Amino acid sequence: MLLVENGPECRVTIKSVQDTMDILSGKWKLSIMCALSFSSLRFMDLVREVDGIRSKMLSSNLYELEINGLVKRTVLDTKPLTVSYELTEYGKTIKPIIHEMSIWGRHHRDKILGT
Amino acid sequence: MLLVENGPECRVTIKSVQDTMDILSGKWKLSIMCALSFSSLRFMDLVREVDGIRSKMLSSNLYELEINGLVKRTVLDTKPLTVSYELTEYGKTIKPIIHEMSIWGRHHRDKILGT
DNA sequence: CCGGATCCTTATTGATACTG
């Protein structure tokens, strides 16, 4: 069904792709959302999960994602205060993008290593 | 075929998403590939199609896409020499990503304008 | 130790002009 190239809701436009890129561009946002697509995570969990990210970048990217309504931030009343992040219902709507990117990334890796 | 959510080949990982981002990251690459997903285009057509891009960015992004085997460059024997760009067969494998991004982008725009 | 904030350096992108 994703391969149907016609139909009114299948009008692929550069503008709509750019709109998406405006929200998701940057080196880390999709990786962060991918990590959160499995479960909610605390800040430090994210630092560990997202390979190579620095707390500064994580912090600012999470803020932007929160502003755009994709991620929800919750301060937990734990001993040393921790903050939990999770995808909002709206944030979960980008899962198909993450899914396709993951498929392609693995495919690409196989191609590079196989050749 | 692309919608199977289970099975061994559907393990979504941060690493594979990052691998994809390494190839497609940047503000313009997906827009360029979106433009080329309809038909092959000459350099100047791409400047017109991809809103806001400058020839420098287009040139360097096309080069990187060519290096990664996603785009094919063909010098045409026209009066003022022109160069045509098209997706390779491998480049066409990112169409599902573009498709999902386009769907989400339109959805997002409707949400922003509707609210 | 957690979640940043700040400062500074490097990499990427943008605007404009210019060449074969």
Added chain:
DNA sequence: CAGTATCAATAAGGATCCGG
């Protein structure tokens, strides 16, 4: 037409510091 060259602006990255 299809790029390059150059310089200015912006974004990302590294190191360090701080309040709780």
